[in-house]
Amino acid sequence: MFQGASQINLDAKGRLAVPTRVRDPLTQGGTVPVVLTAHPDKCLLVYPAPAWEPVRAQIMAFPSLNPASSPWKRLLVGFAEELSLDGAGRLLVSPELRAFAGIDKRVMFIGQGSYYEIWDLERWQQQLDRLTAGGNPVLPPGMENFSL
Amino acid sequence: MFQGASQINLDAKGRLAVPTRVRDPLTQGGTVPVVLTAHPDKCLLVYPAPAWEPVRAQIMAFPSLNPASSPWKRLLVGFAEELSLDGAGRLLVSPELRAFAGIDKRVMFIGQGSYYEIWDLERWQQQLDRLTAGGNPVLPPGMENFSL
DNA sequence: TTCGGTTTTCCCAATTTTTCCCACTTCTGC
DNA sequence: GCAGAAGTGGGAAAAATTGGGAAAACCGAA
Numbered sequence A, B: 001m002f003q004g005a006s007q008i009n010l011d012a013k014g015r016l017a018v019p020t021r022v023r024d025p026l027t028q029g030g031t032v033p034v035v036l037t038a039h040p041d042k043c044l045l046v047y048p049a050p051a052w053e054p055v056r057a058q059i060m061a062f063p064s065l066n067p068a069s070s071p072w073k074r075l076l077v078g079f080a081e082e083l084s085l086d087g088a089g090r091l092l093v094s095p096e097l098r099a100f101a102g103i104d105k106r107v108m109f110i111g112q113g114s115y116y117e118i119w120d121l122e123r124w125q126q127q128l129d130r131l132t133a134g135g136n137p138v139l140p141p142g143m144e145n146f147s148l
Numbered sequence C: 001t002t003c004g005g006t007t008t009t010c011c012c013a014a015t016t017t018t019t020c021c022c023a024c025t026t027c028t029g030c
Numbered sequence D: 001g002c003a004g005a006a007g008t009g010g011g012a013a014a015a016a017t018t019g020g021g022a023a024a025a026c027c028g029a030a
Helices: A020-027 A049-060 A069-077 A095-101 A121-132 B020-027 B049-060 B069-077 B095-101 B121-132
Strands: A005-009 A015-017 A034-039 A043-048 A081-083 A090-092 A106-111 A116-120 B005-009 B015-017 B034-038 B044-048 B081-083 B090-092 B106-111 B116-120
Touching: A005 A015, A005 B095, A020 A043, A034 A049, A034 A069, A034 A095, A043 A049, A043 A095, A049 A069, A095 A116, A106 A121, A116 A121, A121 B069, B005 B015, B020 B044, B034 B049, B034 B069, B034 B095, B044 B049, B044 B095, B049 B069, B095 B116, B106 B121, B116 B121
Parallel strands: none
Antiparallel strands: A005 A106, A015 A090, A034 A043, A034 A081, A043 A116, A106 A116, B005 B106, B015 B090, B034 B044, B034 B081, B044 B116, B106 B116
């Protein structure tokens, strides 16, 4: 179960140093690669490769002639790339994914249960401000009884 | 049932000395870690790890395709980190959580039933002023019959 | 097919950061 | 006033980040 936020930097070569504490959980001790893909909210997703498979299978099972399917498939499958960490625990993020998420240097690495999200730092702040500064936060339907 | 307020200081390394009286209740005598996370009101929450689990489970059960769910999950799960107290009963608060809550040195530690809140002292004062100086305090809907 | 140039990949090493532990000071209660 | 406990700060060892560089692979052109 992934959780926690880390602010990290991409180096000049586009390499992203995965936080030490999440390397083993993410790669299952170095035995599996990870899958990077794109999310509609303009962030990137990181899955352990085995965890990505069922997600991809679900997307591929979308009705292919339904107009609502194609954008999802193009985004999630089209951008997906399987990568391994280098010896120093870094991911080489492709220019395409970096451009999509608006990532250049400063990024936030966010645990979200079964995957991690990678955000451009500035975009992350904006997304956060919408919840914290936006008066009364809205709970999703059916979840109005949620309490901390 | 946690209650009570303590004004405490973070040291130069970002370590927060948990008040002695709450150490044992919070860690169940040193047997469990604590979970730190973020709250929309720009304070931090501290749970005994076992007490956090059901809360996290509720958040993870939010409908994932509803746009109102993602910000909550990103805030509460995304910022969550499991920590243990060091030998002197201190928590090393990550730079990310400190930045989120605007914490640098002086903080208030506030009991809130099943968890504690950590506030930047200045922000805490402002929050208090809004209740005490703000004319007639407003009660939440359905609670208008509340009396002391 | 071969050569030159470019890009990519992999590895190493120095610096910086983190973590853990110890010691000193201050406070509190007896 | 004394003893114990708690708060506070610092330091050394270990680990991690970061940048660079050399070797290998790739590509295009002659």
